[in-house]
Amino acid sequence: MKKHIILLIVILISLFTFCSVASASNVSGINGSTNISSTSISSNITNNYTSKNTNSTNYKKNELFVKFKYSSKTSYKKISQMVNHQIGATVIKEYSEVKGLQLVRIPVNMSLNDAIAKYKKNSNVIYAEPNYAYAENSIPDDTYYDYQWGLSQVNASEAWNITTGSHKVIIAVIDSGIDLNHPDLKANIWINKGEIPGNNIDDDHNGYIDDVYGWNFISNNSNISDDDGHGTHVAGIIAAVGNNSKGVTGVMWSTTIMSLKFLDNEGNGYVDDAVSAIRYATKMGASIISCSWGGSEYSQALKDVIDASSALVVCAAGNRGSGANDDISPVYPACFTSKNIISVAATDANDTLASFSDYGLNSVDVAAPGTHICSTLPGSQYGYMQGTSMAVPYVTGLAGLIKSIRPDLTALQIKYTILNNVDYISSLAGKTLTGGRINALKALTNIITDSTAPAVSVNLKGGSYYSPLSISLKASEPATIYYTLNGSNPTRNSLVYTGPIVLKTSQTIKFMAIDMSGTLSYVYTDNYKIYRTVKYSYKAKVSHKKWYKKWYKKWYKHGYNRYGRWHYYWTYKWKYKWAYKLYYTYETRYGKKYILT
Secondary structure, X not given: OOOEEEOOEXXXXXXXXXXXXXXXXXXXXXXXXXXXXXXXXXXXXXXXXXXXXXXXXXXXXXXXXXXXXXXXXXXXXXXXXXXXXXXXXXXXXXXXXXXXXXXXXXXXXXXXXXXXXXXXXXXXEEEEEEEEEEEEOOEEOOXXXXXXXXXXHOOXXXXXXXXXXXXXXXXXXXXXXXXXXXXXXXXXXXXXXXXXXXXXXXXXXXXOOOOOOEEEOOOOEOOOOOOOOXXXXXXXXXXXXXXXXXXXXXXXXEEEEEEEEOOOOOOEEEHHHHHHHHHHHHHOOOOEEEEOEEEOOOOHHHHHHXXXXXOEEEEEOOXXXXXXXOOOOOOEXXXXXXXXXXXXXXXXXXXXXXXXOOEOOOOOOEEEEOOOEEEXXXXXXXXXXXXXXXXXXXHHHHHHHHHHHOOOOOHHXXXXXXXXXXXXXXXXXXXXXXXXXXOHHHHHHHXXXXXXXXXXXXXXXXXXXXXXXXXXXXXXXXXXXXXXXXOOOOOOOOEEOOOOEEEOOOEEEEEEEEEOOOOEOOOEEEEEEEEOXXXXXXXXXXXXXXXXXXXXXXXXXXXXXXXXXXXXXXXEEOOOOOOOEEEEEEEEOOEEEEEEO
């Protein structure tokens, strides 16, 4: 048996440094065989120290993301050309999903900080930021452990009695590439049916030539071979073919894996390639995106493109070890506030938070197995890795199982189905939002058994009110509320309730809720008749004068006698007042009216 010492690439970010050295062995013939082969695997430990200082070297030189204000295409083009010309920058690419966003190349003799400062001085620029380098979140390990113990921990075998997946579910693995010929993955690899292999033509007109199995965003070609091993390992955890008498099984036995390469052979990649990969995945139909990588630098461009995606994006919380709180020192994209992101920590075989795993009560959603995980490796091999990188594909696979039996569910509904059906773990209490580790059986059972319709309450029932009227809706459980104001029945394409509805004219509101398992509520209807607010103005007018008198009693306390009684007396005084006739006016939609009091 040969062993290779793995040199872990250490990224130094600002003043904080994290490094580790480990060895990895690869297993061949898991099913009863003891034949051991070895493969050298390069990996990268991400230093996730938070810093906005661009004096560090973890970004691509001479490149910036710039987002301009966008009111119309014409004005945007004119303004961006003018500003870029003033700075001497040229546009590398634009992003149609995020209006106003450009990747630009600045002059060689201009520093990144100077260019950012110049862009930010212009009132038409929303932000300017470097093209940061991100890195994978894996920690290779050289010890053997129970084969695929993680599947047992998340109750996968019981969940497989409900479903083992579907090839209709497309999952994008944005990583270091995938070994397309691995015998345990080949049957689950995505094929772009709109592309003819090898003809050097963009047959489907998506902007990529011969992207038959995915795309390499580093080299800008269709070569997605995995020269790092990380992506193939992640893909195997999600989707190694099950029940085929070979190697390992994924969380999903059947699915479709789209390989999008943006990490190089040292596990590093740049934000612009990640942005392009997410755009590609969304455009080409991926409903789930696996992101087992991250960095400490906040990229608004990356967040914008995730926000614009309809896919569920599963992200690694980080591997900085004990005390690494993402609430204090965030890791991105895991810590973005995007609604369609699930941030994942790692647990070990004892069902406790892994020693290397980041955590965060507000920033990390849930945990999944992430230590000593056996999966596929390039060259038809198998081996162990660990990290939150390995926890991410467990959650990704579970999301795929849910999607396979309920393809109608949105990313948000899948997310909350996972988060609302966890096993609560004491070591995760106060460390993650849910305080739990995923449970595949619970999540799938909830999907097929939850038929209780959510109820929706309204703060004011239909009736007559003055303008403006604020209507608040509330669901009886986590749900998305849809509504209309034109009297038609709401659908999934209707307005989404995000806050009070303000009515200034008479309206009929119809609303319904869809809970996280996809169960629809009744359609509720309320009719509101809205009147304009009445405005009063008072005018006093003297009609006549007269004197009149009025008696006023004035009481006096006299004292306290020996019998305990008070003595009182009173006097009468004259009081004279002017008498007026008072008019007031009020304003209605029909004009002014006057009333005499």
